Amino acid sequence: MKKVLSLILLVILTVCFSSCSSNEKEVICLFTWEGYVPLDIIEKFTKETGIEVNYTNFSTNEEMYAKLKAVNAGEYDVVLASDYIFETMARDGGLMTEIDKTKISNWSNISKSYLNKNFDPGNKYTVPYATGSTLIAYNPKTSPVKVTGYKDLLNPKLKGQIVSIDEMRVVIGMMNLMLGNSLNETDEQKLADAKDALNKLMPNVLTFNSDKPHEVLLSGEATVGLMYSSQVSAAIAENSDIEVVYPVEGIGIGIDSFCIPFNAPNKEGAYKFIDFLNRPEINAAIMPQIQYGTTNAAAVDLLDDEFKNNKAINIPEEYTLNSEIICDVGDVNNVYSDIWTQAKMSTQ
Amino acid sequence: MNKFFKTLYITIILLFLYFPLIIVAVYSFNSTKSTTLWGGVTFDWYIKLFSNKSIISALLNSILLTVIVTVLSVILGTLGSIALNRFKTKLTKIFFPLVYLPVLTPEIIVGIAFLQIFSMLDLKFGLATLILSHISFCVPFVMIVVSARLNSLQNNLEEAARDLGASVWQAFFHITIPELLPGIISGAALAFIMSFDDVIISFFMSGATVTTLPVKVYSMMKVGVSPEINALSTIVLLITFVCVIVINVKKPTKNLL
Numbered sequence: 001m002k003k004v005l006s007l008i009l010l011v012i013l014t015v016c017f018s019s020c021s022s023n024e025k026e027v028i029c030l031f032t033w034e035g036y037v038p039l040d041i042i043e044k045f046t047k048e049t050g051i052e053v054n055y056t057n058f059s060t061n062e063e064m065y066a067k068l069k070a071v072n073a074g075e076y077d078v079v080l081a082s083d084y085i086f087e088t089m090a091r092d093g094g095l096m097t098e099i100d101k102t103k104i105s106n107w108s109n110i111s112k113s114y115l116n117k118n119f120d121p122g123n124k125y126t127v128p129y130a131t132g133s134t135l136i137a138y139n140p141k142t143s144p145v146k147v148t149g150y151k152d153l154l155n156p157k158l159k160g161q162i163v164s165i166d167e168m169r170v171v172i173g174m175m176n177l178m179l180g181n182s183l184n185e186t187d188e189q190k191l192a193d194a195k196d197a198l199n200k201l202m203p204n205v206l207t208f209n210s211d212k213p214h215e216v217l218l219s220g221e222a223t224v225g226l227m228y229s230s231q232v233s234a235a236i237a238e239n240s241d242i243e244v245v246y247p248v249e250g251i252g253i254g255i256d257s258f259c260i261p262f263n264a265p266n267k268e269g270a271y272k273f274i275d276f277l278n279r280p281e282i283n284a285a286i287m288p289q290i291q292y293g294t295t296n297a298a299a300v301d302l303l304d305d306e307f308k309n310n311k312a313i314n315i316p317e318e319y320t321l322n323s324e325i326i327c328d329v330g331d332v333n334n335v336y337s338d339i340w341t342q343a344k345m346s347t348q
Numbered sequence: 349m350n351k352f353f354k355t356l357y358i359t360i361i362l363l364f365l366y367f368p369l370i371i372v373a374v375y376s377f378n379s380t381k382s383t384t385l386w387g388g389v390t391f392d393w394y395i396k397l398f399s400n401k402s403i404i405s406a407l408l409n410s411i412l413l414t415v416i417v418t419v420l421s422v423i424l425g426t427l428g429s430i431a432l433n434r435f436k437t438k439l440t441k442i443f444f445p446l447v448y449l450p451v452l453t454p455e456i457i458v459g460i461a462f463l464q465i466f467s468m469l470d471l472k473f474g475l476a477t478l479i480l481s482h483i484s485f486c487v488p489f490v491m492i493v494v495s496a497r498l499n500s501l502q503n504n505l506e507e508a509a510r511d512l513g514a515s516v517w518q519a520f521f522h523i524t525i526p527e528l529l530p531g532i533i534s535g536a537a538l539a540f541i542m543s544f545d546d547v548i549i550s551f552f553m554s555g556a557t558v559t560t561l562p563v564k565v566y567s568m569m570k571v572g573v574s575p576e577i578n579a580l581s582t583i584v585l586l587i588t589f590v591c592v593i594v595i596n597v598k599k600p601t602k603n604l605l
Contacts (some may be wrong), residue, residue, distance in 0.1 A: 057567035
């Protein structure tokens with residue numbers, strides 16, 4: 001028994017020490033979803049710079065936020081997460097390093113569509129990586145109306161024919177855009193208008209489904225769908241009759257971005273990594289693997305044709321330039337919740 | 349007719365249990381990346397899996413963690429059960445429920461609690477914090493099973509051994525432990541499973557350098573779970589099945605689990 005115990009203690013001690021003393025090589029710790037930065041790209045980076053990358057993961061932005069706070073914004077060198085969480089983190093203060101743009105030689109490659117957005121004005125803390133958006137997919141052969149924007153979704157002819165992702169802020173935000181207001185509208189009167197519009201939309205909605213709305217569209221149960229770009233892309237891949245619509249009233253986008261935690265142990269390495277991923281040829285090699293849109297204007301021409309022609313993922317600049325991102329609306333969130341629950345209740 | 353329905357019923361139950369696992373295994377040989385479209389047979393995902401450093405290192409971390417946690421939990425849990433069984437005071441009645449209360453607490457709460465305590469103590473998140481937190485939720489499982497075994501035993505044998513001249517330690521190792529063995533093995537199996545597939549607590553406890561396999565797999569949702577994971581799951585399933593079969597064939601009369 002004693003032998004077993006001492007053996008176990010020995011193992012634990014060696015493991016603890018070995019993990020502490022492995023600092024001979026330069027290392028950066030990357031914190032993001034698994035697979036979001038392809039391994040072959042990381043290997044290329046290590047080969048070129050000699051910096052090893054420790055790749056650890058979270059599955060939701062909120063988890064990342066809790067963890068980063070607990071380690072006092074240290075331990076990790078590069079965090080890659082979604083737009084809105086950075087807004088919360090910026091408000092918290094002391095969690096992120098201000099980005100020194102002179103250390104990112106490829107900064108000028110980044111498309112203007114994805115810079116200086118409402119979640120991080122002036123890109124004080126974040127560097128864009130990849131983007132996705134909410135779009136309309138529809139089948140012109142079976143749909144009774146031609147769809148060009150959100151207003152068409154309210155057409156009574158579409159009764160019971162729409163599938164939509166089950167996201168309060170996305171759906172109400174879409175009504176806001178339709179009325180010419182902000183995606184993050186906080187004005188009470190304007191939200192009341194959005195509520196009326198939503199109530200007109202509800203009879204047309206067959207079902208809300210966030211995970212696989214494209215399958216409802218593919219099965220023919222619905223003829224029009226409001227869904228994320230990756231889902232639109234999946235729908236078109238299976239049925240070429242389905243078309244993507246960039247709503248004329250404007251689209252809501254999401255930008256997954258990098259930040260460097262305030263107490264990151266290796267900030268220089270972090271800058272090198274971010275800069276490396278923004279090299280046009282590197283960026284163009286990443287995006288088809290993760291199936292997200294590039295935020296790098298210089299990479300667009302280098303994308304392989306199949307991916308470049310994927311209209312659901314690569315949205316022309318004219319549509320993205322003035323697009324908004326869903327942000328925290330503070331207490332007004334309760335108003336959104338009320339509108340959402342009431343609209344859903346009324347149709348049940 | 350009756351027999352027909354019995355067979356049908358059992359078939360449906362077995363299908364319900366095993367069909368998803370079979371699908372996972374079948375799609376690990378699928379040549380396309382899709383989980384719905386079949387594109388032909390391939391072994392590419394297995395080759396890719398073994399060249400994927402990120403997944404393999406997470407798997408090794410998970411195995412190392414689980415083995416250490418299981419051994420320590422079994423030792424602590426068994427000793428704890430014996431102590432609770434032997435020294436009955438007024439507090440024992442309160443103490444036992446306190447032991448398994450953490451099992452009933454939602455994992456997210458336990459995870460956040462550990463996160464706060466360890467960051468207060470300024471511990472570096474990594475294997476050490478993972479081990480500590482996993483032991484805390486594995487020990488109760490061992491204790492529940494071992495205590496159940498202890499309660500079904502009579503103390504006579506150990507007393508008889510002492511009577512016949514065995515020392516305390518001899519009686520413990522030659523009588524008590526072998527008697528408890530079935531309970532200890534089931535407890536170890538439970539602890540192993542709980543520790544190996546824990547996601548939430550593991551996420552909060554893992555550090556910038558150490559991550560476990562379930563955390564890695566769960567975070568793949570963003571870009572879609574790759575068939576490499578199907579391949580890995582198939583290997584794990586195969587090992588599990590072989591273990592269960594070996595145990596059952598070796599000891600056909602004594603039911604261990």
